[in-house]
Amino acid sequence: MDRTEERQGLLSALPVALVLAAIFLAPLLVVALFAFMPPGSFGLAHAPTLENFRLFFAQGYYSSLLWSLGMAAAATIVLFLVCYPLAYGMAKVFRSFTLVITLLVVMSLFVSENIRLFGWVLTLMKGGLLSGYLKAWTGLEMDSALYSVPVIVFGLVYSYLPFMLFPLAQGIAMVPEDVRLAASDLGASRTRILWEIDLPLAMPGIVVGSLLSFVLSAGAMAESKLLGGQTVVVMADEIESAFTYGQNWPLGSALAVILILIIGLLATVALAKVDLDGIMGRRR
Amino acid sequence: MAGDTVLRLRGVRKSFGAFTALAGIDLEITDGEFLTIVGPSGSGKTTLIRLLVGMEEPSAGEIHLRDRLINKVPANERPTCMVFQSLALFPHRTVGENIEFPMKLKGVSPDRRRERALELLALLHLPEAYYGKRVQACSGGEQQRVALARALAFDPEILFFDEPLSALDYRLRKVLEKELKDLHRRTGKTFVYITHSLEEAMVMSDRIAIMRGGAIVQVGTAEQIYTAPANAFVAEFMGEVNLFPVTGGDDGRLLCGDLEIRGHDERLRLASGGQGQLMVRPEFVRFLAPGEEADCRLQGRLANVFSLGSRLQYEIEAEGPRGERRLVTVEKLREERFAGAPNGPVTLGWRLADAHLIREA
Numbered sequence: 001m002d003r004t005e006e007r008q009g010l011l012s013a014l015p016v017a018l019v020l021a022a023i024f025l026a027p028l029l030v031v032a033l034f035a036f037m038p039p040g041s042f043g044l045a046h047a048p049t050l051e052n053f054r055l056f057f058a059q060g061y062y063s064s065l066l067w068s069l070g071m072a073a074a075a076t077i078v079l080f081l082v083c084y085p086l087a088y089g090m091a092k093v094f095r096s097f098t099l100v101i102t103l104l105v106v107m108s109l110f111v112s113e114n115i116r117l118f119g120w121v122l123t124l125m126k127g128g129l130l131s132g133y134l135k136a137w138t139g140l141e142m143d144s145a146l147y148s149v150p151v152i153v154f155g156l157v158y159s160y161l162p163f164m165l166f167p168l169a170q171g172i173a174m175v176p177e178d179v180r181l182a183a184s185d186l187g188a189s190r191t192r193i194l195w196e197i198d199l200p201l202a203m204p205g206i207v208v209g210s211l212l213s214f215v216l217s218a219g220a221m222a223e224s225k226l227l228g229g230q231t232v233v234v235m236a237d238e239i240e241s242a243f244t245y246g247q248n249w250p251l252g253s254a255l256a257v258i259l260i261l262i263i264g265l266l267a268t269v270a271l272a273k274v275d276l277d278g279i280m281g282r283r284r
Numbered sequence: 285m286a287g288d289t290v291l292r293l294r295g296v297r298k299s300f301g302a303f304t305a306l307a308g309i310d311l312e313i314t315d316g317e318f319l320t321i322v323g324p325s326g327s328g329k330t331t332l333i334r335l336l337v338g339m340e341e342p343s344a345g346e347i348h349l350r351d352r353l354i355n356k357v358p359a360n361e362r363p364t365c366m367v368f369q370s371l372a373l374f375p376h377r378t379v380g381e382n383i384e385f386p387m388k389l390k391g392v393s394p395d396r397r398r399e400r401a402l403e404l405l406a407l408l409h410l411p412e413a414y415y416g417k418r419v420q421a422c423s424g425g426e427q428q429r430v431a432l433a434r435a436l437a438f439d440p441e442i443l444f445f446d447e448p449l450s451a452l453d454y455r456l457r458k459v460l461e462k463e464l465k466d467l468h469r470r471t472g473k474t475f476v477y478i479t480h481s482l483e484e485a486m487v488m489s490d491r492i493a494i495m496r497g498g499a500i501v502q503v504g505t506a507e508q509i510y511t512a513p514a515n516a517f518v519a520e521f522m523g524e525v526n527l528f529p530v531t532g533g534d535d536g537r538l539l540c541g542d543l544e545i546r547g548h549d550e551r552l553r554l555a556s557g558g559q560g561q562l563m564v565r566p567e568f569v570r571f572l573a574p575g576e577e578a579d580c581r582l583q584g585r586l587a588n589v590f591s592l593g594s595r596l597q598y599e600i601e602a603e604g605p606r607g608e609r610r611l612v613t614v615e616k617l618r619e620e621r622f623a624g625a626p627n628g629p630v631t632l633g634w635r636l637a638d639a640h641l642i643r644e645a
Contacts, residue, residue: 176370176372178368178369178370178372179372179373179374179375181339181359181368181372182366182368182372182373182374183374183385184358184359184360185337185338185339185359185360185365185366186360186365186385186386186389186434186435186438187360187361187386187389187390187438188360188385188389189360192389196374196385197374200376201375201376
C-alpha cells in the first residue's frame, strides 16, 4: 500500500521535475560551466580555467560583492526592526484590520518595482516633491536626498517589505497565546516574554523573512542604480555589465556563481535550523 | 496558616460591553483546601478564573489575597499561578528548562534550580532522565505532570487549574485525578480547580462551588451539595434526581397530589401555600412489597430498565396530580435487582429522612 502510494507520488511529481530541470537547473548548469571558460569566450568547448575567479580578486569585484552583502544585511536588519511591531499587530492585535494592511501591502506589488522606485527618485531628487514642498512651506533649501548608501538601503527596505512582513506575521501567529499567558503568569515581564517566548517561537518566520529579504536585496540592482546613482556598484550590476556591455560571459558567470554559492550556503545553513513544515502549517 | 482565608471575593462583577459574565461573586477560599468550581459552559467559570489569576480586571467588586487588594495586580506580579487547559508548556524548551523557568525569573542559582527541578520530577513520578527530554517528545500524561511541576516550581500561594484534564482519555484522567488529589495532600498547597465535570469535582475536592449564569449557586462539600442542593438546577446537575412539586399545607406539612406523604419531618416544612420541590435520589427509592408501608408512596408502572454497569436503573411511569405523565427514576445495585414484569404495576416508597426540600418553585 505504502509502496504503491510512494510510486504514484513519484510518478505524479515527474512532469514538474522535468520542467524544473529544463528551465531552472539547465540554465544554472550552463552558467556554472561558463564560469570555467577563458575570459571573453562564447562557447563551452574550451579547456577549463580559473582565470575568471582570479579576476574577481585582481580587479576588485569583491568590493561590489561586499557592498551587496553589506547593504543586504543592513536592509534585512532595518526590515526586521520595522516589520516586527507591524507583524505583531497583524498577527495578534488588529483582527480584521489585518486584512486591510495585507491588501494595501500586496497592492503595492501590482506596480512594477522600477516604476515605484522612479516615484522615489521624483520625490527625493533636487527640485523634486520633497525639496519642493519643504521650500514652499518653510523656505528651506535642500539638496538632493538621492545618491548615497543610506538611500539605497532605504530603497531595499521599501521594495522588500512584504517579503519580511508576511513571513514574520505568520511566524508570530504561530506563537500560542496560552504559552505567552503562562510565561506571564509565572512571573515573566513583557521584555522577558519577547526574548524567551516570542522570538524563539516565531523563529521560523523570522528566518524565512530575513532570508527572503537578504537574498532579494543581495541580488538587487534597481535600487543602487536608480536611487544610488553610481555611488556604489553592486554585484548584480557587475554581473549584468559583464554579460552585456563587457560581452564577457565567463566573467559574468563566475561572478554569478560566487553570488549564488554564498547565498546558497547561507540559505542552507539558515533553513537547516528551522522547521519549514511548521511554517506551512503541517504541524499543530 | 491552614484554615485562614487566602482569597476573598466581594461582589465581584465582570461585564464585556452589554454582556454580564459574572453577576456578583462572593467567595472565600481557605488556605490549603482543594476547591473546585463547577459549572456548565457559559456559566462564567472561565471568566472567574481569569480574574483570579490576573488576566482580566473585575468591573466591580474586590479581590483580596490575604489582606492585599489585588484587583489591578497583573498576572506576572501575583504570587499565584495556573495550570492551563492547553498546559501551555514551552515547546522549544526541555522538561528541565520548563520546570526551571519560574525559578530562573526569580533569580535562583542554576545549581539550586536543577536540584529543585529534580525534586519536582520525583514528586510527580517522572524519571530523572526526563530532565533533558524535549517537551514535545513527552506523552499527554507526562506533559500534564511537567506542567504541574512547572507550576509548583513557582511555589504559588494558590495553584489554579483550568480544566487541565479535559483533553485526556478517560482512563488517564481517572489516574491523574487521584494523583492530583494525592499531590494536594502532599504539598499542602491551596488548589482551585475549574471544570465542567462534576465527577472530577467529587473525586478531588474538599469543597465544591457550583456556578450558573455568572453566579455561584451553592458552595459546600460534595456530600452537602449532593444531599441538600440549594435549587433544582444544582439537584439535577449533581446527578439523577426525582423532583416532586409540593405546596405547603395549613399545618406546614407538604401536599403533593397523588404522592402520599404520611410521616412528618421538621426539615420538610413549607409555609402555608408556599411552593417547593421534594427531592429524592434514585438510590433511596424502594420497590414496596404489597401491604408494605413507607413515609412516601407512589403507584406506577415499570416502563424501562437500563444497565449502568454496577447498577440498574428503572424508569417508572406514574400519573401526576393533573393526570400528566411523570417519570420516576430508581437505581438498585445488581444484587438488589427488582424482578418486576415489564409494564407491570409497582409501588414505590422512600423515607422522608432521605428526602430533601427545595424551597422554590
